Amino acid sequence: MDLKDATRTWLTEGFVILPGFLPAEDLAPAVQELDLMFPTADGFHDGTDPRRERFVGDEFAGIDTFPFASTRISLLAVHQRVLELAEALLDADVHLYGAEAWAKYTGACDYDQDLHRDYLNHTILVPSTTPGCRQVEMFVFLHDVPEELGPPHLVSRRHTVDFPAVPNWLLRPGRESTFRFDTPADPSLYAAEVSGAGPAGTVIAFDPGTFHRGTQLTAPRGARYSMQLCFRPTGMEWGHRVGWAVKSFTTEWTEFVSRATPRQLQTLGFPPPGHPYWTPETLAGTALRYPDLDLRPWQ
Known part of the structure; x- marks a missing residue:
């Protein structure tokens, strides 16, 4: 799928799945440094890695935020193909407003989520379809993610285009809540889910207004490693998640800056030449x- 086709799909469906979008030869050096950040599958499941307990009991405990202990994985977050995709989808110069690496392990906790949109912690407003006012998130698979390793599931905008901004979570059958952002879901929406399963290097680009959810890891002794990246047009100040300056005096940030290109640094806020x-x-x-x-x- 070329970038024009990817953009048409993203605009129509609210997401696009690009299997193996990042070349294996670019992915491999970064994957070799995963152990700087996370236990291996064996280290977690055998209990031999002292970091194991951090990942137990909380589905979000496996998140590391940019810049990463692995500079190669930091650079992968602003890989040339990733930036080209973000610029094509948004039709604008882009700013990276969030980047996380995420490790999940079979049995560590419950990763099965309700359908939801992400906009509540990606903007102080609500999602827009106006050109120049969109945002895009990406899941990047650092290794193969078949169905038994818990790929995200997504629902086409065609099924939800008329949904109001609130409520935001569509609860699975049997779940109840009084939170104003929760509501029981029509079971047909869960039946309409599309799996994002794919090989290493797969990129799933989706709108923060697209309903999606995380799914359970069921593979024995399984582990899943991925990144979540967030882009917006450079001048769209109401779309944000983190500020990079808070980490800009760390060793990880300094090492990343020294190895990044001007284009990559511009994506994080450096003024252009x-x-x-x-x-x-x-x-x-x-x-x-x-x-x-x-x-x-x-x-």
């Missing part, structure tokens, strides 16, 4: 802050 920000004063200061960064593109 030629911007008025770049003066002898700021160049000298940036050289002190990032001594291994080649500043020639900005001079």
